[in-house]
């Protein structure tokens with residue numbers, strides 16, 4: 430039987446991991462691939478010759494939704510992936526694929542939004558490509574953005590601050606850098622993007638007017654690095670917080686214990702998830718970062734995040750531990766539950 434690609438293999442969970450590991454990585458691991466942080470590390474971005482480089486394609490439906498659109502997602506998503514390595518994003522590319530018959534007015538609206546977000550974040554779009562395909566070849570409109578960045582001017586002082594408290598031999602903020610005792614911080618509310626989009630798309634009519642959290646986090650990351658003590662950072666996009674902390678745990682080969690009560694989840698997200706039977710921790714976010722920080726600096730980093738307009742609801746939500754493997758959630762009712770890596774995506778096509 431001919432094996433065919435399934436939707437869940439693009440959903441950011443375990444099935445996608447397997448597709449990447451079994452069908453992609455082995456063909457891209459030739460001798461010329463001498464990247465300092467290579468593709469095979471599957472981090473948010475790669476590093477070669479001190480250039481940080483990342484790419485992302487966006488197929489969200491609908492293209493325009495409460496709080497954002499495919500253009501703002503494409504700009505912020507790539508800025509954020511470059512930023513969380515400890516880099517200052519310098520520039521983006523934009524590749525458009527348009528379906529014949531697509532509204533020129535909507536196209537312009539989305540491109541205008543990209544310009545606004547890139548200008549706001551101080552990261553210009555400096556190269557691009559536009560293709561039009563016949564009707565039915567794709568659905569409406571897809572955008573790919575790539576981004577480059579250079580080492581943040583505050584990354585070395587951040588690392589020096591880490592080494593005041595523990596050994597640290599890494600040059601970048603990798604998923605694999607956590608050690609026991611490190612604290613886990615989220616920069617704000619979880620679940621808003623996915624639930625806003627799902628609610629709007631399916632017309633559930635939830636009481637609360639939910640908006641996507643889409644935002645560039647480069648400035649927030651800069652402030653955090655300036656404070657110092659950060660060892661890892663990752664944006665909790667597809668697969669949500671559950672996926673992010675499991676990536677930390679797997680790659681750092683360390684357990685992570687989270688305090689459910691400390692995780693900021695707005696009531697609207699919580700009630701929508703209850704109604705739909707989905708876990709808010711598996712819902713994608715588009716303007717948040719999860720940070721691993723040495724415990725001595727956790728309070729300082731938290732307070733600097735809270736001063737930023739994109740970090741008001743930041744919270745310390747847990748820590749790395751060597752007493753167990755994987756991710757465990759101390760629940761509100763006093764029990765424990767294993768927080769698994771999502772297998773597929775509870776809310777498809779949100780980014």
Ligand code: MG
Nearest residue numbers: 473510664666
């Ligand atoms: Mg990412």
